[in-house]
Amino acid sequence: MEPVIVTSESKLRGFIDAAVEAAMSRLAPRLSPAEQDRPAKNWLTNREAQDYLGLSKATLARYRADGTLPYSKVGASVFYRLSEVEALLERSGASAPPHSKAA
Incomplete structure (x- = not known):
């Protein structure tokens, strides 16, 4: 046993x-290098999505408001599917995620 x-x-x-x-x-x-920058989870927080895409908080809020980037909310927290974030990069013609602004 x-x-x-x-x-x-x-x-x-x-x-x-x-x-x-x-x-x-x-x-x-x-x-x-592109695979190393990819987060190891399926959902990103608002801050993680900002860092991954190299966008400001305001731009990400605009993308949510105009439907450019689908999202989910749990309480006051906003989450993005990593696949949707990567699809946004593909649509914009980006071949690899930009480096974080915070770095």
Whole structure:
């Protein structure tokens, strides 16, 4: 019989995050620069989308308002599907994500 391990959700999440980070560190040297800049999750926060696209908060708000970039809200938080953000880049003719303004 397999042993049962009991832990808290936060400790489990920390363990998973550390394992994913370690795996990504080993994989990163094999990725192209564009692949290295790509976030490792499917949804981006407003700030992450700003950084990824190199846009101001106002421009991103305009893109939401005019339907240029679809989004979802949970409470007051705004989220964007990474696939939609990348589709916006494709439509604009960008071949790779620009570097963050914050960097």
